[in-house]
Amino acid sequence: EVQLLESGGGLVQPGGSLRLSCAASGFTFSSYAMSWVRQAPGKGLEWVSTISSSGGNTHSADSVKGRFTISRDSSKNTLYLQMNSLRVEDTAVYFCAKARVSVEYSSSSDYWGQGTLVIVSS
């Protein structure tokens, strides 16, 4: 059974940093691209970042570019999102999601975690 478990969320002051983790199980982690998607309270989904199966190809939304870094450790079956220079508008639930198609960067996401809440506030 595919499972994705996010952790690392919490309350942080503006300008601070946080690292989110997503522990994956039930599939061959190294074969699938992975993504982070966020949802501000009462708002819609916003794609944040995707990393290829090898980790060699990453892209991020303009709203987080230069501040957030996606990475993965296949030896630990874990996806990360390093978030620096956090802003109030980064407050959201952050979901990790697995690509539906193995190897391909361009894929829909078929499994999602339950999300971890990040609150940026002074």
Next chain:
Amino acid sequence: DIVMTQSPDSLAVSLGERATINCKSSQSVLYRSDNKNYLAWYQQKPGQPPKLLIYWASTRESGVPDRFSGSGSGTDFTLTISSLQAEDVAVYYCQQYYGDLHTFGQGTKLEIK
């Protein structure tokens, strides 16, 4: 960046009736080399993560009821629920995965009339 625009923002439909949600991309998401539209539809219920309904614009994910269908090509897409059930109340999102940035539409809230 590809901008995805859904319409309407909200929709109220009677039980058993058809619900139609539209999604328009700012540029084509049809990849000529494989003739596939890089467009997915998701359903999200309160307090839950999104659930994949449709990928490649018209392919139903395993386990999704056949009352859900997707259509369209290029820049214009539609999600149709043929006979609305109470459990279909949710917010629906389209997402393109053609470009490097996999953008979502703003969402359409579907309610019972």
